[in-house]
Amino acid sequence: MPEKAGRAPTQRDVAAAAGVSTATVSYILSGRRDRVTPVTPETRERVLRAVEQLGYRLDHSGRSLRRRRTELVCVVYRMPDNPWVERLAEQVQTIGARSGYSMIALPLPSRPPAEPVPRPSPLRVLRERYVDGAIVANGTLIEPAELRRLAAGGLSLVVFHDALAPAGFDVVDLVQRSALTDLVGHLLDRGHTRIGYLAHDVELAAPDDEVQSLKYRTVAAALAAAGAPLDPRLVVPGADVRERAYVETQRLLRIENPPTALISSSDRGAIDAIWAARDLGASVPGDLAIAGIGNGTEGSAIRPALTTVGLPRLDFTVPVTRLFERITAPGELPGDRIPQPWQLIVREST
Amino acid sequence: MPEKAGRAPTQRDVAAAAGVSTATVSYILSGRRDRVTPVTPETRERVLRAVEQLGYRLDHSGRSLRRRRTELVCVVYRMPDNPWVERLAEQVQTIGARSGYSMIALPLPSRPPAEPVPRPSPLRVLRERYVDGAIVANGTLIEPAELRRLAAGGLSLVVFHDALAPAGFDVVDLVQRSALTDLVGHLLDRGHTRIGYLAHDVELAAPDDEVQSLKYRTVAAALAAAGAPLDPRLVVPGADVRERAYVETQRLLRIENPPTALISSSDRGAIDAIWAARDLGASVPGDLAIAGIGNGTEGSAIRPALTTVGLPRLDFTVPVTRLFERITAPGELPGDRIPQPWQLIVREST
DNA sequence: CTGAAAGCGCTTACAG
DNA sequence: CTGAAAGCGCTTACAG
Numbered sequence: 046m047p048e049k050a051g052r053a054p055t056q057r058d059v060a061a062a063a064g065v066s067t068a069t070v071s072y073i074l075s076g077r078r079d080r081v082t083p084v085t086p087e088t089r090e091r092v093l094r095a096v097e098q099l100g101y102r103l104d105h106s107g108r109s110l111r112r113r114r115t116e117l118v119c120v121v122y123r124m125p126d127n128p129w130v131e132r133l134a135e136q137v138q139t140i141g142a143r144s145g146y147s148m149i150a151l152p153l154p155s156r157p158p159a160e161p162v163p164r165p166s167p168l169r170v171l172r173e174r175y176v177d178g179a180i181v182a183n184g185t186l187i188e189p190a191e192l193r194r195l196a197a198g199g200l201s202l203v204v205f206h207d208a209l210a211p212a213g214f215d216v217v218d219l220v221q222r223s224a225l226t227d228l229v230g231h232l233l234d235r236g237h238t239r240i241g242y243l244a245h246d247v248e249l250a251a252p253d254d255e256v257q258s259l260k261y262r263t264v265a266a267a268l269a270a271a272g273a274p275l276d277p278r279l280v281v282p283g284a285d286v287r288e289r290a291y292v293e294t295q296r297l298l299r300i301e302n303p304p305t306a307l308i309s310s311s312d313r314g315a316i317d318a319i320w321a322a323r324d325l326g327a328s329v330p331g332d333l334a335i336a337g338i339g340n341g342t343e344g345s346a347i348r349p350a351l352t353t354v355g356l357p358r359l360d361f362t363v364p365v366t367r368l369f370e371r372i373t374a375p376g377e378l379p380g381d382r383i384p385q386p387w388q389l390i391v392r393e394s395t
Numbered sequence: 396m397p398e399k400a401g402r403a404p405t406q407r408d409v410a411a412a413a414g415v416s417t418a419t420v421s422y423i424l425s426g427r428r429d430r431v432t433p434v435t436p437e438t439r440e441r442v443l444r445a446v447e448q449l450g451y452r453l454d455h456s457g458r459s460l461r462r463r464r465t466e467l468v469c470v471v472y473r474m475p476d477n478p479w480v481e482r483l484a485e486q487v488q489t490i491g492a493r494s495g496y497s498m499i500a501l502p503l504p505s506r507p508p509a510e511p512v513p514r515p516s517p518l519r520v521l522r523e524r525y526v527d528g529a530i531v532a533n534g535t536l537i538e539p540a541e542l543r544r545l546a547a548g549g550l551s552l553v554v555f556h557d558a559l560a561p562a563g564f565d566v567v568d569l570v571q572r573s574a575l576t577d578l579v580g581h582l583l584d585r586g587h588t589r590i591g592y593l594a595h596d597v598e599l600a601a602p603d604d605e606v607q608s609l610k611y612r613t614v615a616a617a618l619a620a621a622g623a624p625l626d627p628r629l630v631v632p633g634a635d636v637r638e639r640a641y642v643e644t645q646r647l648l649r650i651e652n653p654p655t656a657l658i659s660s661s662d663r664g665a666i667d668a669i670w671a672a673r674d675l676g677a678s679v680p681g682d683l684a685i686a687g688i689g690n691g692t693e694g695s696a697i698r699p700a701l702t703t704v705g706l707p708r709l710d711f712t713v714p715v716t717r718l719f720e721r722i723t724a725p726g727e728l729p730g731d732r733i734p735q736p737w738q739l740i741v742r743e744s745t
Numbered sequence: 746c747t748g749a750a751a752g753c754g755c756t757t758a759c760a761g
Numbered sequence: 762c763t764g765a766a767a768g769c770g771c772t773t774a775c776a777g
Contacts (some may be wrong), residue, residue: 150499220720323674419748455770750774760763
């Protein structure tokens with residue numbers, strides 16, 4: 046069935062085999078203009094047979110060059126992915142399919158590129174018009190200036206970011222700060238004064254980084270504002286790795302004057318902390334109140350159900366739809382801020 | 396700096412601005428032929444200035460069409476990803492960069508497509524020559540016939556699969572069966588006769604599926620062959636979801652005549668099972684031996700360290716290098732089988 | 746050392 | 762209802 050090795054068959058070959066012009070082949074394969082100038086069923090049949098026989102496959106390079114769009118969009122995120130990103134990808138796939146778009150993913154390294162910068166940069170996919178648009182999840186290490194350049198160059202862009210001004214692209218603002226502040230307030234209201242923090246490594250390594258240490262900084266600021274500043278001895282690493290979260294929590298519980306509440310920079314870390322506490326015979330939230338950050342899928346399935354902050358529902362219809370509006374529009378949309386606020390979700394663990 | 400809205404600048408615009416021909420622009424930007432016919436430093440300088448000034452960005456459609464390759468490869472996997480796939484992606488990125496290739500990911504839905512099949516299919520990226528090659532991780536639901544068609548159509552392909560013959564593409568055979576059989580033998584040697592199985596949902600839903608239920612089928616077959624067939628009451632779901640693994644393990648331990656050993660279809664499930672057992676006061680491996688499958692990164696970090704089966708090292712240099720050989724070669728490589736056998740890794744939990 | 750020109754595979758206004 | 766032809770942005774053998 047498939048063509049012989051060598052040059053892959055083109056529409057010219059199909060046209061020749063079916064005895065029609067390439068225009069006819071193109072109309073039939075792309076499904077356009079059918080109503081205006083219908084092709085006779087026999088012609089169509091003949092062409093489709095030739096396609097089958099030659100093993101013809103459309104080559105998008107030609108189409109993209111001519112149509113000036115690739116009909117591909119990209120979900121950009123920082124490895125590893127998470128349920129959040131997967132849900133986003135699914136929705137991009139579903140909503141994009143309606144306008145004939147396919148989705149690819151661009152997983153970016155979790156660490157800033159080493160020197161010398163690798164050639165080609167992974168960002169080539171965005172820079173050289175391989176895709177018509179992209180959704181950038183929060184946490185990637187792409188520079189704001191790069192994003193502005195990409196948008197100026199014609200890429201349709203929707204960016205999840207908490208501290209960035211729209212500039213030719215839309216910014217989905219998770220408004221994490223107020224929810225995190227609410228969480229701190231909630232714990233203080235419950236009477237806690239010794240509050241610990243289970244951190245991601247990067248937060249301890251670069252506590253001043255506005256983006257990477259946003260959670261840590263916000264929690265620390267809220268506590269300080271309430272007159273109960275974070276005790277450095279109650280700040281421990283481990284939110285990244287399950288077993289370390291477990292060990293560090295047990296260590297915290299054994300120090301003199303241990304915390305009565307613990308905020309974990311990840312839901313995962315919080316769940317491990319719950320187990321760590323229980324294994325030591327401590328009750329949650331009685332002896333130790335524990336809260337996560339992120340509102341992952343596991344938090345509501347465990348006992349005690351996890352108090353956390355995050356998006357109440359993983360529904361990205363608005364930003365995803367916006368991306369395709371941008372792609373469809375002549376390119377004249379300004380940049381909007383799309384608020385998608387995190388919320389405090391109080392369950393049983395605090 | 397960037398061009399005004401409207402048509403994006405092309406090499407023609409750059410050439411006009413710099414007062415040279417498009418050929419010169421192209422040579423400078425692509426870096427080819429420089430040694431054969433060097434461009435004078437001034438010309439180069441002038442062109443690069445024009446590029447900067449116009450905000451010119453290469454458009455890969457034109458290049459791909461002309462060069463007959465996209466310089467893009469794709470890692471195809473089934474959502475969600477896992478450390479295994481991430482490692483593979485990293486290595487594709489690193490090794491590909493040496494030949495000027497960028498990597499994208501194509502995450503496929505975890506369930507077979509609903510009827511009617513969505514248009515466009517996510518496989519369009521592979522079918523319509525968006526990429527020059529792809530590595531397909533194991534577990535995707537792509538039909539073998541589809542893989543053969545893609546290879547016949549000229550796509551360079553390396554497929555991780557345990558039950559597939561090479562056919563214009565290479566097959567990385569994980570040889571999972573013998574390692575799984577070894578695991579069963581190991582437990583039997585230790586004197587276990589009541590062995591339980593913590594399954595992925597799909598294994599219970601489609602136990603006859605050669606690909607999706609390979610682990611379950613192999614374990615069951617090995618036990619049956621040893622004269623100790625799997626007791627259906629000892630087969631429980633939960634390997635997919637942490638909390639369910641925990642609950643189901645505790646349930647298993649409370650039944651009359653409980654298992655003395657448990658094989659989990661995932662490392663993650665096994666780790667949760669360890670915690671579940673310990674929370675009930677059962678010792679591991681004393682009261683319950685527990686083994687995982689997959690050799691993820693967490694298994695060696697916990698106590699007791701997890702016995703598991705999987706790849707001893709996450710080194711995919713051979714298959715990844717092979718992919719780029721395929722891409723580079725005139726296209727005349729046959730299909731090879733690349734064995735990359737799983738092994739039994741005995742640690743402390745059994 | 747540089748430029749004019751052909752052509753990669755497709756789409757699409759236009760003429761018939 | 763169908764075909765001839767131009768052209769999308771780039772690369773590259775070839776002529777100068």
